[in-house]
Each structure stands twice: as C-alpha cells, then as structure tokens.
Amino acid sequence: MSNPGESDPTPITSARQLAEWFAAGSKPRHQWRIGTEHEKFGFRLTDLAPPPYEPDGIRAMLEGLTRFGWEPILDRGNPIGLKRGQASVSLEPGGQFELSGAPLATMHEAAAELAEHLEEVRAVAAPLGLGFAPLGFHPIATREQMPWMPKGRYAIMREYMPRVGHMGLDMMLRTCTVQVNLDFGDEADMVEKLRVSLALQPLATALFANSPFAEGKVNGYRTLRGKVWTDTDPDRTGIPSVVFEDGFGFDRFAAWVLDVPMYFIMRDGQWIDAAGMSFRAFLEGRAEKLKDYSATMGDWADHVTTVFTDVRLKRFLEMRGADAGAPSFLNALPAFWVGLIYDDAAQKAARALTKGWSVAEIRALREAVPKDGLTATIGGRSLLDVARDVLAIARGGLVARGFDEAGFLDPLDAVVATGQTQADRWLDRCATAWGGDVGKVLGEAAV
Template sequence: MSNPGQADPTPITHARQLAEWFAAGSKPRDAWRIGTEHEKFGFRRQGGTPPSYEDQGIQAMLEGIQAKGWAPITDAGNVIGLTRDGESVSLEPGGQFELSGAPTQTLHETRLELAAHLRDVHEIAAPLGLGFAGMGFHPVATREAMPWMPKSRYKIMRRYMPLKGGLGLDMMLRTCTVQVNLDFGDEADMVEKLRVSLALQPLATALFASSPLLEGTPSGFKSLRGRVWTDTDPDRTGIPACVFEEGFGFERFAEYVLDVPMYFVARDGILHDVAGASFRDFMAGRVEALRGIPATMGDVADHVTTVFTEVRLKKFLEMRGADSGSAAMVLAKPAFWVGLLYDDAAQKAARALTRSWTLDEIMAMRAEVPQQALQARIAGRELRDVAREVLAISADGLRARGLGEEAYLAPLWEIAESGMTQADRILQLYHGPWAGDAAQALPFCEM
C-alpha cells in the first residue's frame, strides 16, 4: 500500500468528475511507462522473528536509507516512508518493506533500480542483523507475532477488517506482493487492457505462487496469499463484474468506486474513521460524522487506494495478483505484463485467447488457483498449458520492442515448462533437506 499523495481541494459533486480523473491518465504510446512495486518480509537472523518498528528494526532501516538522500514521510512524528526522484519506500502494516519504483521506459532500467534498492537494503540491514525475504505469505509467524507499524490508516483498517472477512488482518500483516503499474492510451485501450488483465490475473497468481506454508507447516495452498484475498472484504476485492458488461468505461468504473465503502477521510493531518460509509453518501452529505466537510478530489485519490480489485484502475492500471518472490521474479512480473499489453499484436492475441472465457469461468479459475496453481483449469484447459501460450505471446510482445527484454521471462518459462512453482520448490525443500523446519524458508527466499 503506497504512501499518501498530495490532497487536491477541488470539490467533487458528481461521478463524472471521477470518470474524468481516470480518463486524465490516458497517454500517447511514447509516454507509456513501467512502474514496479514489491514487498518483502523482514526477519531477524537470530531467531527468524519479524522485526518491530523500534528496537533496531524497521525504523532503523528507514533512517539508514533516509541518510542516502531520501526525504521522510511522517505520520504523528514517526517516519513511515521515504521518497526520492519518483521512487518511494513505504511500510505495510506488519512491517513489510515496499519499494514503489519510479516510472521507467524499459525493464533494464527497472532492473538497475531494483539492484540499487537491494544494495541499500543489504547495507543497512547487515549491522542490524536483519534479512528480507520475498514470499507471498509469512512461512512461520502467527498473526499475533507480527508487529503493527505506527501508521494511522492501519488503526482504522485493523478495527474494520474483521467485520468484513475472516482473513483481512492476515492480508495486512502476513502477505507480500509484487505488482506492475502500466499506462493506457484512451478509454477503449483501458477497457481492453483491463479485461485482458483481469482474465489472466489468476494465471499470474499461479505462475508466481510462493506461499505454501502457514505457521511452520504446509497449508494445502500454493498461494496462501491468493487464498487470503478471497476472504478479506468482498466490497472492495476480486474481479468486478461491471468490467465485462456492455458499455463499460471510465464512468461505469467511477460508479463502482463510489459505492465501495470508505475507510477514512483526511483533514488537517487527522484521519476521520468513517469505515463502512460509501463515498457516494459522503458526496451527498449523508455521512453524519462528516457533516459540513465537503468531498474533494483529494479524498477521491485517497479512496481509490482502498479499492483492492485484482487489477485496480487509477490513472494507470495496477496488476495486483502475484505473490512476492526473488529479484528475478520481481523483474518477471513487469516483463509478463509489458509483453502482453504494450504491443498491439500481443494485446490483440491475448484478448483473442480470453474473449470466449465467461465471467463464471474466470471466477472459478480464480477460486481454484490458490490451491492448485498451474493445475487449475479454464475452459477445459490446464493452466500450465495456457501459461505456455500466454508466455509465447508476451515474449513476442517484448521482442517487438527490440530491447532484449524477453530475457526477463526466463524464470516464468522454467515454471511453465517444469510445472514447478516457487511454492512447489519450497515444499520440496521442506519435506527434504529442511526436515520440516519452515523457518529455513526465510533465508532461502532472501532477496
């Protein structure tokens, strides 16, 4: 979850303004960029426990990186994020350390950005006795063992999440993801990209599955993170059906967003807890706790960050459905989607492949993937077979860019050809050399 942006005080009184806000993200092809974000779990090398904010933990990590020329982002006097040259470092509720990269033109620039970040992390973490691992779900820690970061919005979510689903607090505390943010050309391009990416997001969840362990033992899932998201909050998660309806566009998505319940409204540095109230009611002055406070476009920008669909529309598209993993897997995520969506022929091929899939079939695939990964099925086909076809389309799209970026798909090809996900390899080690010691997953998955 990224750090808050700057508020826009422009009043909002109609859904059309939000639709125009989305539409303002439309860009010509030469302005399309790649924004990669990834999260990772901190662990103490002695004992493997998750580091707290204090006690030579996450706060010290932020201070160490800040000293390298980053500007701090604070909340009630605590440093909870950093920013520099379009990049930001932020914290998830359980101290998961996140890099939100600057928009880049090529995947090679993304690789250099990631390498520089990981060098800084290693340099600061080493004297603190910390490591950072890329996995989708914490392999050993209980929910109670995870620390809470001093970020105001998390207090509101901590109270509200258990009212909406059984695993919302686990989503907050014990999951890590990698995502890529991509641009669109106009409304028609947005619609096609959103439909393609929502249809294929379960495939990405399968390919990137890296979270088979729960509190030290196999959970029965390959992507436990993927399972967690199915019981977090049905009001704001999943695959919104409206995307596949006739006439879908910016305005229809705006209508959807306005009915998603809010978490908070920020004023003068204070977050007002209005969890459960819809933004539509806020605009109409029907939220008692916000009487006399007009809704603004800045509030919209904050609210959109609390919509947790598998692919999220902002002024760009966020591909959100993958477990975190190794540095190579972090780079494979943008490669997968850039290949599919930044070349016209590849995008059309991906749309042709998925066009006949019904919403019910896509939803059924999404439900199967956390447990079955590449053995799940869609339209009578096993996902491992679909994966090879989709990777071929993505590779063609990357080759058309002429930059040699198709090399970043290598770990995904290995998974699709072998049928062995990161989760399968972790389980193989758990039942073999690790002799049931799940704590070894943390140093094994260190980034």
Template sequence: MSNPGDADPTPIRDLRQLAEWFAAGSKPRDAWRVGTEHEKFGFRRSDLRAPEYQPDTPGESGIRAILEGLAAKGWEPILDRGNPIGLTRNGASVSLEPGGQFELSGAPLADLHQVEAELADHLRDTAAVAGPLGIAFAPLGFHPLARREDMPWMPKQRYAIMRDYMPRVGEMGLDMMLRTCTVQCNLDFGDEADMVEKLRLSLSLQSLATALWANSPFREGQDTGFQTLRGDVWSKTDPDRTGIPAVVFEEGFGFERFVGHVLDVPMYFVMRDGAFVDATGVSFRHFMAHGLPGRPEIHATVGDWADHVTTVFTDVRLKRFLEMRGSDVGSPAMMVAQPAFWVGLLYDDAAQKAGLELVRGWDIESLRALRAAVPRQGLEARIAGRELREVARDALAIARGGLRARGQGEERFLDPLDAIAESGITQASHWRQRLHTAWGGDVSRIFAEAEV
C-alpha cells in the same frame, strides 16, 4: 498500501468529474512507463522474528532505524505524526505495510533493464543498512512462521482504522495486512478504449499470474497444501472491494461505469489537517450526498476520491494507470519477470489482440471459478477445458513476442516463467520439495534460502 499523496482540495461537483479524473491518466504511447512495486518480510537473523518499528529491547534496532539509514543515502522522509513511515526520491518511494513489510514503489521507468537496475540498487542499499542491525529480508507471499499476533503494527494512522474494520467484513483481512507480500506492476493506457481492452485482458489472466508466481505454501511452520496461501487470503478479506468486478465485462464499460462501481465501495477514511478521519462503512456515494455521519461539515474533494480509489483492492486496479495485483512476491528474477509478462502482453498492439483472442469466451462466472481454484490447484486449475499450465505457454509466447517487438532485448526476463510453465514447478513447489528433503521438515530454513 502506498504512502499518501498530496491532497487535492477541489470540491467534487458531479460524477463526470470523477470519470475525468481517471481519463486524465491517458497517455500517448511514447509516454508509457513501467512502475514496479515489491514487498518483503524483514526478519531478525538471531531468532527470525519480524522486527518491530522501534523495539523496547535495549540495543535492538528496528524498521525505523532502517528508514533513517536509507534517508542518510539521500531519501526524503515521509512523516506520520512525527514518525518516519516512508521515504521518497526521484519518483520512487519506500513504504511500510501494516506488519512492517518493506515496500519499494519504483519510479515510472522506460524499460525493464531500468526496472532490474532499480531493484538491484534497492536491495543492495537496504541490505547495507539492515545487515549491521541484524535484520535481513525475504520475499515470500505469506509469512511462513509468524502467527498473526506475533506480527508488529506500524505506526500509521490509517492502519489503526483498517485494523478495527477488517474483522467486520472478512475472516482474513488482518492476515492480508500483516502476513502477505506481493509484487505488482503499474502500466499506462492510451485512451478509454485502450484502458477497457487492457483491463479486461489483465483481469482475465490475473489468476494465471497468481498461479505462475505462487510462493506461499506455508503458515506457522506447516505445509498448508496451498500453492498460494496469499491468493486464498485475498478471497476472504473484504468482498465489497476485492476480486473481479463484473462491471468490467459489461457492454458499454468505461470510465463512467467504473466510477459507479467505486462509488459504492465502503470507505476507510478521509484525511483532514494531517489526521485520518474514520469513514468506515460509508460509501463514497453517500459521502458525496450527505457528508460523513456526525461530520456533515466534511465535504467530498478530489483528494478524497484519489485516496478512496487506493482502497479498492480488485485483482487489477484502475487508477490513473493499471495495477496488476495478483502475484505473490518472489525471487528478484521473478520480481522483474512480473512487469515483463504484462509489458509483453499490454504494450504491443499485436500482443494485446492475441491475448484478447486467447481469453475469448471466458465469462465472468468461469473467471471467478478459476480464481477460487488457483490458490490450491495452481497451474493445474482449468478454464474453458484447458489446464492453466497449457494456457501459460500460450500467454508467455504472446508476451515474448510483444517484448521482442519493443526491440530492447527484454525477452530474457521471461525465462524464469518459461521454466515454470515447462516443468510445472512453481516457487511454492520448490519450497515444498526442500521442506520434505534437505530441510527435514523445518520450515524456518526458508529464510536463509529466500533472503535477498
């Protein structure tokens, strides 16, 4: 989860106000931007342990020291009860996932060349700070070695609330928090009709993206048989807020219908006076009508709504932009390929129409069945009588055409995906081959080869 934004204290008067909150994200085409987010696991070079926030061991530094080192390079710290838990600069931010996964939420940028440069700068600066502390980073979809109890917890108030709530609603919610990493991109829409097309297309193809970016075959030093263990974890996290919402594919869907869906998602918290107030299990609809149980003086605000929307974990999330959330993080080339894929499909009218034609006839039951099959089967999973690897070739051809139409020479960023679609060898397949050949069965060797 990203760092909290500025709270808007405007009282919520009616449901239309919430639909207008989403609609305010609509932008003319020349204002469309690309924002890319990517997480990675820190590890100590000495023993491959995940670094703590602030270790008790004398002479050992942790995540806090890395944040402070980056702050010295011109980033402004974000504090939680006096602890630096993030950084911000020029529209970008650095934040911490619950287990210390280090996340860059990139600035909204005009093209993929800028995305590539931003990533390179971040990785260089982070390595320059973390390296002398004996810490490095590996972008992998699921932690390949650590048990859940081995992972540290970052000192964010919201994570304490979620830590208590997750086991009530799903068997792997804590694994999602502590042991997974993703890459996602955030893209704009022109108006409500454009949002509907983009959301339907990206939800329909999100399982394809999950298969293409599969990069989490290992758990606790063992080969799990999964292509993307992270994909499986998300299916066992919290059914009230994850997956593919059927409402998106219903006739008449738009901002107001999505508001109705989000209103019934249970809340995690509200923030008042710099502190998080536990609101777990209460729907936002109930909160609007009755206040919080035991705290009827707390009334719903637009800022509460904005925070609540960030706790809806659908495979594609609608905010004031669209977030593509289905991919394991991977190599730097795969990090940039992720926004390239979606920009190619969604930022050119002809490509978007071709994409919608590609998925025509895929109903919600088929999409959900595909989503369930992909974590193990990857590109061998099937939909509408076709193997995903075949669908991938078509989708990539459409995306390449969309990038070509932009005229900015961005097509090269799709090259790693073309190689996967042609060979069928995903990042997960590559690591599995290494495990059973050069590594001699030792999963720990992945850190040296995945390090960025």
C-alpha cells in the same frame, strides 16, 4: 499500500469529475512507462522473528536509508516512508518493506532500480542484524506475533477488516506481493487492457505462487496469499463484473467505485474514520460520520487506493495478483504484463485467447488457483497449457518492443517447462534438505 500523498482540496461538484480523474491518466504510447512495486518480510537473523517498528527495527531501516538520499515521510512525527525522486519506500501494516519504483521506460531500467534498492537494504539491514525475504505469506509468524506500524490509516482498517471478512488482518500483516503499474492510451485501450489483465490475473497468481507455508507448517496451498484475497472484503476485491459489461468505461467504473465502502478521509494531517460509508453517501451528504466535511478530489484519490480488485484502475493499471518472490521473479512479473499489453498485436492475441471466458469462469478459476495452481482448468484446458500460449504471446510482445527484454521471462518459461512453481520448489526443499524446518525458507529466500 502507498504513502499518503498531497491532498487535492478541489471540491467535487459532479460525478463527471470522478470519471475525468481516471481519464486524465490517458497517455500517448511514447509516454507509457513501467512502475514496479514489491514487498518483503523483515526478520531478525538471531531468531527469525519479525522486527518491531522500534528499537533496532523498521524505523532504524528507514532512518538508515536516508544516507542514500531518501527523504523521510512522517505520520504524527514517525517516519513511515521515504521519497527519492519519483520512487518511494512505504510500509505495509506488519512492517513489510515496499519499494514503489519510479516510472521507467524499459525492463532493464526497472531491473537496475531493483538491484540498487536491494543493495541499499542489505547495507542498512546487516548492522541491525536483519534480513529481508520476499515471500507471499509469512512462513512462521502468527498474526499475533506480527508488529503493527504506526500509520493512522492502518488503525482504522484494523478495526474494520474483521467485520467484512475472516482474513483481512492476514492480508494486512502477513502477505507480500509484486505488482506493476502500466499505462493506457485512451478509454478504449484502458477497457481492453483491463479486461485482458483481469482475465489472466489468476494465471499470474498461479505462475508466481510462493506461499506454501504458514506458522511453521505446510499450509496446503501453493499460494496462501491468493486464498487470503478471496476472504478479505468482497465489496472491494476480486473481479468486478462491471468491467466486462457492454458500455464499460471511465464513467461506469467511477460509478462502481462510488459504492465501495470507504475507510477514511484526511484533514489537517489526521485520518478521519469513515469506515463502512460509501463514497456516494459522502458525496450526497448522507454519511453521518462525515457530516461536517465536504468531499474533495483528494478524498476521491485516497478512496481509489482502497479498492483492492485483482487489477486496480487508477490513472494507470495496477496488476495485483502475484506473490512476491526471488529477484528474477520480481523482474519477470512486470515483463510478463509489459509483453502482453504494451504491444498491439500481443494485446489483441491475449484478448482473443480470453474473450470466450465468462466472468463466472474467471471467478471460479480465481477460487481454484490458490490450491490447484497450474493444474486448475478453464474452458477445458489446464492453466499450465494456457500458460504456454500466454508466455509465447508475452515474449513476442517484448521482442516487438525492441529493447531486448524477452530474457526476463526465462524464470516463467522454466516454471512452465517443469510445472514447478517457487512454492513447489520450497515444498521439495522442506521435505528433503530442511528436514521439515520451515523457518529455513527465510534465510534461503533472503535478498
């Protein structure tokens, strides 16, 4: 989840403004960029426990990184994030450390940014006795053992989540992801990109599966994180059918987001609880909790960040389906999506491959993937079989870009060649070299 941004106090006077907010993200192709985000769990080297905010924990990490030119972001006086140029570091509720990278032109730049970030994290973490491991779900800690970060918005979400799902607190505290933010050219391009990426998001979830452990045991899933997202909050998650309806565009998406329940608004640096009220009710003056406030475009921008669909439309498209993983996989995820939707021929091929899939079939696949992984099926084909075709399309798209980026897909080619995901490899390690000691995954996965 992002750090709070600068609020836009512009009053909302018509619903059209909301659609125009999304449309303002349209860019000519030469301005399309790659923005990678990834999260990782901290752990103490002595006992593998998740570090607290303080002492000698997450706060110290943030303060230590300032020596590399990062500027602190404060919440009620507490550092809860960092900013450097167009990149930022933010905290998930359980202290998961997130890099939100700058918008970059090529995968080589994105990979260099990741390498620099990990080097800085290691330099600060080592004297504190900390390590960081990108995994999809915390392998050993219980929900109660995870710390809570001092961010005002998280207190509101913590109270609301158990009302709407069984695993929302697990999503907040015990999951980590890798995401990529990608641009669109205009409304028609946005629609096609969003449909392609939503249809193929379950495949990405399967390819990047990396959460087979929980509370020190094998959990029965290849991606428990994927399962968590099916029982978090049905009002704001999953695959919205509106995207696949005739006439879909910025207006239709804005209308859908209007009815998503809110969490909060910010006024004078304070988060105001609005949990459960729709933005439409707020806009129309029917939200009792917010009767003393008028809706602004800043409120809308904050609200959009609380929509947790598998692909989130903001002023760009945010691919949200994958578990965090090894650095090679952190680079493979943006390469996968860049290859599919930043080349016209690749995008058309991906759309042709998925166009016959119904929303019901895609949703059923999403439900099956956490347990079944690449053995799940759609349209009579296994995902492993589909993955071969999709990776060939993505590789062709990267080659067509002309930046020599296709090699970033090599880890995914290996997954398809062997049928073994990161989760499968950890399960093999657990059953052999580790003698069943799940905690060893933290040390081996550490970056």
